[in-house]
Structures are given as structure tokens and as C-alpha cells.
Amino acid sequence: MIRLRLEQRAATPAWFYVALPVAAMLATLLLCAGLVVLAGGDVIEAYGTLFLSPVASRFALVETAVKAAPLIFTGLAVAIAFRAKFWNIGGEGQLLMGAMAAAFIGGREGLPAVSLIPLMILAGALAGGIWALVPALLRTRYKVDEVVVSLLLNFIVFYGMMALLDGVWKDPLSGYPDSPDIREEAGFPILLPRTRLHLGVGLALIAAPLVFVLMRKTVLGFAIRAVGENAQAAAYAGFSTARVTMATALLSGAMAGLAGVGEVAGLHYQVMAGISPGYGYTGIVIAMLAGLNPLGVVPAAFFFAIVITGAEAMSRATGIPVYLSDVIQGTALITMLIALLFTRYRLRLKGVGHG
Amino acid sequence: MDDIWGQIFQVGFFAALLRIATPLILASLGEMFAERAGVLNLGIEGIMLLAAMTGFSTAYFTGSLWLGLAAAMATGMVMGALMGLLTVSLGLSQHVSGIGVTLLCTGFAFFFYRLIFGQPGVPPSIEAFATVKVPLLSDIPLIGPVLFDQFALVYIALLAVPVAAFVLFRTPWGLSLRAVGESPRAADSAGVNVALTRYQALILGGAFMGAAGAFLSMAQFNAFTFGVISGRGWVCIALVVFGQWSPWKCAAGALIFAAIDTLQLRLQASNVIDVPYQVFLMLPFVLTIVAMAAVSRNARAPAALLTPFRKEER
Numbered sequence: 001m002i003r004l005r006l007e008q009r010a011a012t013p014a015w016f017y018v019a020l021p022v023a024a025m026l027a028t029l030l031l032c033a034g035l036v037v038l039a040g041g042d043v044i045e046a047y048g049t050l051f052l053s054p055v056a057s058r059f060a061l062v063e064t065a066v067k068a069a070p071l072i073f074t075g076l077a078v079a080i081a082f083r084a085k086f087w088n089i090g091g092e093g094q095l096l097m098g099a100m101a102a103a104f105i106g107g108r109e110g111l112p113a114v115s116l117i118p119l120m121i122l123a124g125a126l127a128g129g130i131w132a133l134v135p136a137l138l139r140t141r142y143k144v145d146e147v148v149v150s151l152l153l154n155f156i157v158f159y160g161m162m163a164l165l166d167g168v169w170k171d172p173l174s175g176y177p178d179s180p181d182i183r184e185e186a187g188f189p190i191l192l193p194r195t196r197l198h199l200g201v202g203l204a205l206i207a208a209p210l211v212f213v214l215m216r217k218t219v220l221g222f223a224i225r226a227v228g229e230n231a232q233a234a235a236y237a238g239f240s241t242a243r244v245t246m247a248t249a250l251l252s253g254a255m256a257g258l259a260g261v262g263e264v265a266g267l268h269y270q271v272m273a274g275i276s277p278g279y280g281y282t283g284i285v286i287a288m289l290a291g292l293n294p295l296g297v298v299p300a301a302f303f304f305a306i307v308i309t310g311a312e313a314m315s316r317a318t319g320i321p322v323y324l325s326d327v328i329q330g331t332a333l334i335t336m337l338i339a340l341l342f343t344r345y346r347l348r349l350k351g352v353g354h355g
Numbered sequence: 356m357d358d359i360w361g362q363i364f365q366v367g368f369f370a371a372l373l374r375i376a377t378p379l380i381l382a383s384l385g386e387m388f389a390e391r392a393g394v395l396n397l398g399i400e401g402i403m404l405l406a407a408m409t410g411f412s413t414a415y416f417t418g419s420l421w422l423g424l425a426a427a428m429a430t431g432m433v434m435g436a437l438m439g440l441l442t443v444s445l446g447l448s449q450h451v452s453g454i455g456v457t458l459l460c461t462g463f464a465f466f467f468y469r470l471i472f473g474q475p476g477v478p479p480s481i482e483a484f485a486t487v488k489v490p491l492l493s494d495i496p497l498i499g500p501v502l503f504d505q506f507a508l509v510y511i512a513l514l515a516v517p518v519a520a521f522v523l524f525r526t527p528w529g530l531s532l533r534a535v536g537e538s539p540r541a542a543d544s545a546g547v548n549v550a551l552t553r554y555q556a557l558i559l560g561g562a563f564m565g566a567a568g569a570f571l572s573m574a575q576f577n578a579f580t581f582g583v584i585s586g587r588g589w590v591c592i593a594l595v596v597f598g599q600w601s602p603w604k605c606a607a608g609a610l611i612f613a614a615i616d617t618l619q620l621r622l623q624a625s626n627v628i629d630v631p632y633q634v635f636l637m638l639p640f641v642l643t644i645v646a647m648a649a650v651s652r653n654a655r656a657p658a659a660l661l662t663p664f665r666k667e668e669r
Contacts, residue, residue, distance in 0.1 A: 039470050087450045138644070144651040145596065147397065147450060151589045152640045159640075163633035284454055321469035323462055330401075330459030337447050337455060 005348055012343040020342060021289045021300070024335040031335070032328050039320045049317045050310035050324075060309075062195040066267065068298075068305035070095070070276070072204035073259035074283025075290065075297035076211050081132075081252035083215065083292050084228040086245055090135060090150030091256040092280025093157040094128035096271075098257025100161060101127035102264040103271040106182030113185035120186060120265055121203075121258065128257020129250040131157065136249030140242040154280065162273060171270065178272040188266040200262025204301075207258070211294040214251075224248050256280060282308075285333045291340070304329065368617060369501040374575060376606075376613035377512045378403075378567035383591040383598065383605040384519050385431070385563025389438075391523065391600055392556035393536040393659040397453020398438050399564055400588030401460030406430040406568030408464040411579040412471055414481050420573055423481075424508075427569035428562040434460060435561025439554040446663030457588075468579060483577035484508065506574045508566065515563075519602040532556055536657035539664040549664050564588075586640065593643045596654050608646075615639050 029047065036046045054064040074091045081088035088094075101123040106116060134153060135146035165177040173180070188199035215221035226234035227244045235241050263275055282304055289303070290296030311325035382403060389396040396402075406427035414423030434456060441452040472479055487510070489503035523529040534542035535552045543549050571587075572579045590612060598605030619635040622628060 035466065082451075089454060138648055138651075142648045142652050143654075144644075144647045145592075148589055148592045148596075148647065149644055152586065152593070152644055155586045155589075156637050156640045156644075159633040159637040163631035163637070166633065167631045281454075281458065284451075285458070288451065321466050323465035323469055326462030327459065327466050328462070330455060330457075330462045333451070333455040333458055334441065337441070337451055338445060341445060341447070 007346050007348050009342075009344055009346045016343055017291050017293065017296070020339040021291070021296075021336060024289070024339040025303070025332060027335045027339075028328060028332045031331055032324060035324060035327060036320060039324075041318045041320045046314050046318050046320055046324075050314040051306060052310075053313035054306040054309045059195070062192065062197045064302065064305045064309055065201050066196050066198070067309050068301045069198075069201040069204040069262050069266070070259035070279045071282055071286055071301035071304055072208060072297055073255050073262065074279045075286035075301050076207060076283075076294055077128075077252045077255035077259070077280075078283045078287035079290060079292045079294050079297055080211065080215070080224065080255065081248055082228075082287060084224045084245060084248040085231075086136065086139075086228075086248045086252070087147045088132055088135065088150050088249065088252050089147055089284065090132060090153050090253075090280070091259075091283045092276060092278065093150070093154035094131045094253040094256035095260040095263075095276050095280050096154075096157045096161055097127040097131040097253075098124035098260030099264045099271050099275050100164075100179075100260070101257070102261040103179050103182055106186030106265060106269075107180055109183070113183070116183065116186040117188065117199075117265065120182075121261055124257045124261030124264075125254035126257070128255070128260065129253040132249040132253025132256070133246060136246050140245055161271065165271065165273070169271075176272070179270045181269045182264065186265060187269055188262070196267065198262070198266030200266035203258065203262065205298065207255070208294050208298045211255070215294060220244075220247060220251075256283070259283075277308075282329055285329045285336075288333055288336050288340075291343075366497060366500050368621065370505070371620075372610070372613050372617045373501065373505060373509055373513075375616050376609045377506070377509045378570045378575070378587060379591060379594060379609035379612060380512045380516065380606050381508075381570065382564050382567035382588060383594040383609055384515055384602060385560035385567070386591050386595045387560075387598070387600055387602060387605055388519070388523075388532070388556045388563070389435070389560040390595055390660055391536045391657055392532050392553045393539065393657055393662065393664070394438065394442050394553055394557055395449045395453060395592075395661055396435070396438055396456075396557060396560060396564075397450060397592070398434055398456030398460065399453075399591055400584060400586070401457030401464075402431050402434045402561060402564045403568035403571070403588045404584045405434065405460040405464040406565035407572035407583050408468050408568075408579050410565070410569035411481065411572040412468070414573055415479060420481075420484055423573055424566065424569045427573075428565040431561035431563070431565025431568070432558045433561070435557040435559070435564075436554065438561070439557045442663065443550050443553045443557070446665060449661050465581060468581075478578050478580065480578040481573065484574040506570075508570045508574055511566075512570075516602050516606045523602060528552075528555075533657075535664075536659050539659050539662075543664070543666060549666070553664075567591075590639070590643055593647050596656075597646050597650055599650070599654060600657060612639060612643065615642055 033043045036043050054060050077091045102120040105120045105123045135149040138144040138149050139146045169179050171178045171180045191197045223239045223244045227241055231241050286300040289300040307325050307328055311322050315322035409430045410423040410427030413426035414420050438456055441447045442449045484506045486504050487507050493499045493503040531547045531552050535549050539549045571583050594608040597608040616639050619638050623632045623635045
């Protein structure tokens with residue numbers, strides 16, 4: 001009798017980190033093809049539209065990049081936090097905090113025009129970071145599980161935001177629960193004329209390598225990884241787990257906050273209910289797909305930007321529900337998690353009786 | 356003000372409180388079973404949502420509410436088994452697996468609802484569960500209408516609490532379950548099948564979560580909406596901590612939470628306090644966090660929670 005067993009692997013070959021996400025994505029698409037068939041669709045046509053329409057023209061490519069910007073930021077937020085095994089599932093709420101801070105600053109008439117954009121970026125990062133500090137503080141001070149707190153905070157900030165938008169912060173001109181538009185000078189500059197490619201996309205592309213360097217080459221990055229790999233050993237080496245956790249939360253929340261800044265300053269020029277269709281949660285999938293590597297977050301974010309925008313085109317063309325994109329995200333997270341097993345284990349065929 | 360409180364604390368208040376507590380009791384019992392066996396099931400939010408959808412759809416097409424409930428529970432059991440595959444058989448991170456299951460179930464719920472019902476102007480609805488009057492007992496003043504004129508599922512949830520406590524603390528299987536969550540190595544030496552027991556706990560827990568989801572779309576409301584769960588699953592994770600992994604205390608926590616939720620709903624409706632209604636919606640979540648902060652430092656979770664068990668590794 002031959003049986004399969006998992007054996008510990010000494011070292012992970014570098015190419016695994018590219019091959020595994022690709023394999024996981026192929027498995028995901030194969031599994032989700034079943035749903036396409038179930039919905040009465042043609043798999044080739046559905047996937048063809050889904051993956052080609054977001055890259056088929058210059059205009060579509062720009063739109064995909066615009067969609068990828070917040071996803072890069074929320075992906076980085078999770079990549080940083082999960083490295084320290086700080087389970088920050090609150091990216092969604094931190095994004096909303098960043099968006100609100102940016103919209104608030106961007107609407108202030110008293111501020112000099114040139115200071116608006118830097119202040120919005122700063123305030124948004126700070127607001128997201130501070131919001132992420134709440135679960136970090138509760139974890140380090142009161143041993144409260146940060147998963148539940150960060151999740152509950154998403155609901156709290158959403159309802160809080162809607163209370164403001166429905167009340168004191170409502171745009172008197174539109175009559176909808178939206179905030180008033182930010183000032184003209186507060187909008188991010190457009191990088192490519194006559195498109196929506198805004199500064200936020202550039203910032204996201206710069207942020208990824210910066211976070212990579214921070215995680216690999218600085219003491220803080222080392223501390224974050226050390227705490228994540230072995231908190232006891234890190235404490236033994238002189239790192240304060242509590243302080244490292246707070247720094248991780250601040251940094252992670254700041255990234256998610258920046259996602260919100262970009263959406264306000266570059267795209268919507270205001271805050272409204274639908275400002276984030278779950279970018280915070282998609283960030284988790286993206287970070288896992290990237291193997292928590294900040295550089296890997298960029299292609300992973302582009303992949304999901306394609307899936308999200310492409311699913312709309314596919315739905316219009318074939319009638320398959322647009323929510324296929326949500327199923328793909330959930331399946332991708334699970335298949336990638338399984339695929340990551342192969343970085344630690346190898347499959348061995350064994351004849352029983354020999355070992 | 357006296358007048359307002361008089362209006363709020365009527366018989367209807369306590370009857371509504373029990374209804375709001377029911378899904379929380381069911382789902383937190385489900386989560387408690389999983390965690391007692393050593394597995395944190397963060398799939399709870401998604402499982403409840405998907406079960407609310409499958410239960411509703413089954414009832415819609417078969418006309419049988421009880422078949423709908425069965426479908427919802429079966430959904431929960433399948434997803435509990437999936438959680439077992441990921442965290443027990445493969446030993447993957449319980450945190451990330453749970454989030455994955457929630458995302459997957461959420462996607463499934465949205466996808467299939469849209470596939471089955473399309474985008475109708477008026478959302479499809481069913482004839483939801485009606486209340487069942489217990490003969491004689493429902494005639495008792497005050498207590499009767501609160502306790503004995505409720506949905507069948509309310510009775511089931513209330514009965515489930517002592518049953519769960521009995522199973523957990525007084526049966527051999529309950530002992531194995533707790534042993535597996537506290538010290539899988541010792542349980543294994545004693546001849547308990549750790550993996551099997553964890554699967555059983557996750558599947559049983561899933562059935563409870565499924566029933567909770569079904570209650571929301573088939574008793575409390577008569578339709579499925581995308582926001583039908585809106586954080587209740589996460590609240591149940593907190594309730595299990597607050598309830599110190601005890602069925603009685605979990606149920607007590609659910610009742611306290613439901614009291615606050617019922618109160619905020621009544622205050623919202625009474626229009627006496629002039630704040631946006633979202634502030635009221637926020638309140639239960641804020642209090643949940645405060646409650647967790649108050650109890651977590653002294654909470655003693657099952658010792659093997661979050662740790663996978665591999666027989667061959669020492």
C-alpha cells in the first residue's frame with residue numbers, strides 16, 4: 001500500500017514564491033469555472049471577458065491601475081500586520097478613517113492651498129494608524145483578541161461615518177448622505193492627461209518598495225518579523241513585544257488609511273457610503289497571495305483589480321452574477337493558504353512498511 | 356422621561372429581546388463547541404449568511420420552513436467540515452482559514468442569491484415562521500406572552516443551552532471534546548481520536564450557526580438581504596469569550612447583548628433622543644468591545660485553541 005505523507009522541508013526554493021500563487025490562482029479559476037457552468041455561461045467567454053476587458057485598451061488599463069491603488073495599500077497593510085502575527089482584519093475601517101480625515105482636511109477653506117495635499121496624506125495615514133492602535137492597545141493591555149476588535153471596529157466606523165454623512169457633515173447641495181466636495185486644490189494631480197490616473201496610483205507604486213526596504217533593511221522591520229516568527233525569542237533579544245505590536249499596528253493602519261486618502265483625493269473628491277466596496281477585506285487575500293512580501297503585493301493587487309473590474313464587464317456581457325469576483329477572492333485565499341503548505345512541507349509517496 | 360421608559364419596558368420589549376437573543380444563543384453555542392475542541396471558527400459570519408440564504412431559498416421553493424431550516428443546518432455542517440479540512444487535516448492557520456471561509460461563504464451567498472432570484476424590484480419573501488402558543492402557559496400574565504408565545508426556534512434555542520451544557524460536561528463525548536481542546540496529546544494517549552473529535556465539534560457547531568442564520572431570514576425577517584447578518588457572527592465570537600466558554604454564560608451574554616440591542620431599537624423608534632439612528636446601531640458593537648476588554652485579561656481559553664495537532668510530530 002502506498003500512502004501520501006507530508007515531510008518537513010529544510011529550505012524553500014525561491015521560485016516557489018512565484019509558482020505557488022500562480023498554481024493557486026489556476027486552481028481557483030478551475031474551481032470557479034464550475035460556477036460559471038452552473039450559471040449557464042461559457043467558461044472561455046466568461047473568463048475571456050473577465051481577464052481581457054480590463055487590459056484591452058489604454059483606457060481600461062488606466063482604470064485597472066486606478067482600482068489597484070487602494071488594493072496595493074490595503075494589501076501592504078495586511079502584509080505588514082500579518083508578518084508580526086498581528087491579525088489586523090480592520091483594514092476596511094482604517095481605510096474609512098483615512099478617507100474621512102482626507103475629506104475633512106481637503107474641505108478646510110482656511111488652509112493654504114499648497115499645504116492641502118501633504119496634510120491630507122499625513123492626516124489620512126495618522127487617522128488609519130490611530131484606528132489600528134485601538135485593537136493593538138486592547139491586545140497588549142487587556143489581552144483582547146485583535147481579530148474580533150478590529151472587525152467590530154469596521155462596523156463602528158462605518159455607522160459613525162454614516163451618522164456624520166446623514167447629519168452634520170451632509171452635503172447641503174446634493175441632499176444625499178455624502179460629504180461636501182473637497183477644494184479644487186486638494187484633488188490629487190492627474191498623471192496622464194485626460195484619464196483618471198491620479199497621484200495616488202503613483203504613491204501606491206512607491207509605497208510597496210519602501211515598505212519592502214523597511215521590512216528587510218531596518219531595525220523596525222527586523223523587530224516586526226522577529227515578533228511574528230517567535231515572540232518569546234524576540235523578547236529575549238530585547239524587543240518589547242508590546243511596543244513592536246503598536247508600531248506594527250500604526251504602520252499597518254497608516255497604509256490602509258492611505259488607501260482611503262487616494263480614493264477621496266484622487267477619485268471621488270468626497271466621502272460617501274460606497275467609498276470602499278470591501279477593499280480592506282480584499283487586502284487580506286492580496287497579502288496572502290503575495291506571501292506577505294510587499295513587492296508581491298503589487299502584482300497581486302493588479303490581479304484582483306482585474307478580477308473586480310472584469311467581473312462587471314463579464315456580468316454585463318454574459319449575465320453571470322458579478323459576485324463571481326467575491327467567490328474568486330474567497331477561493332483564492334483558501335487555495336493560497338493550502339499552497340503555502342508546500343513552502344514548509346513536501347509530498348512524499350511512501351510504501352507502508354518501509355518507513 | 357418616566358413615560359418613555361414605561362413605553363419601552365413593556366411585555367413586547369421582553370418578547371423582542373428573546374427573539375433578538377435567539378440567533379446569538381444558537382451561533383455562540385456553535386462557536387463554543389468548536390473552540391472547546393481547540394478550533395477558532397472565524398467562518399461564523401459567512402456561514403450564518405450562507406445558511407440564511409440556502410434556508411430561505413429552500414423554504415421559498417419547497418414551501419416548507421422546516422426543510423429550509425434543515426438546508427441551513429446542512430450548509431453550516433458542510434462549511435464546518437471545510438473548516439475542519441483546513442485547520443484539522445491540513446493544520447493551517449485558524450485565523451486565515453476562518454477569514455477565508457467567511458469570504459467564500461459570503462461570495463457564495465451573494466452569487467447564488469443573484470443567480471436564483473435575479474434582481475427583482477421587490478425582494479422575494481416567504482411566509483415566515485409563526486409564533487407557537489404553548490397551551491395554558493401562554494395565558495400566564497406577563498410571563499406567558501414573553502416566554503410561551505414565541506417562534507419554535509426560540510424554544511429550541513432556550514432548550515439547547517441546558518442540553519449543550521449536559522453534553523459538554525456530563526457525557527463521555529463532551530469529556531473527549533474538552534480534552535481535545537485542552538490537551539490533545541494527553542487525549543490522544545487516552546485513545547481519543549483528536550482529529551475526528553475536532554471535526555465533529557466543527558460540524559455540530561456549523562449546524563448551530565446554520566440554524567442561527569435560518570432564524571434571521573425565516574423567523575425574525577421573512578426575506579434574505581445581503582446585510583441580514585451584519586456583524587452578528589463576530590459578536591458571537593466575542594460572546595464566547597465573554598461567556599468563558601460556558602453554555603450558560605454564553606447564553607447570558609447573548610441575553611445581555613440582546614437587551615442592549617432591543618433597547619437601542621426602541622430608542623431609535625421612539626425619537627426621543629435626537630441623534631442619527633446610526634449612533635444607536637453602533638452602540639452594541641462599542642459595548643461588545645468594552646465587555647471584551649473587561650473580561651479578557653482573566654479569560655482562560657481552551658489551552659490548545661489555535662494549535663493544530665499532528666500525531667506523528669513530537
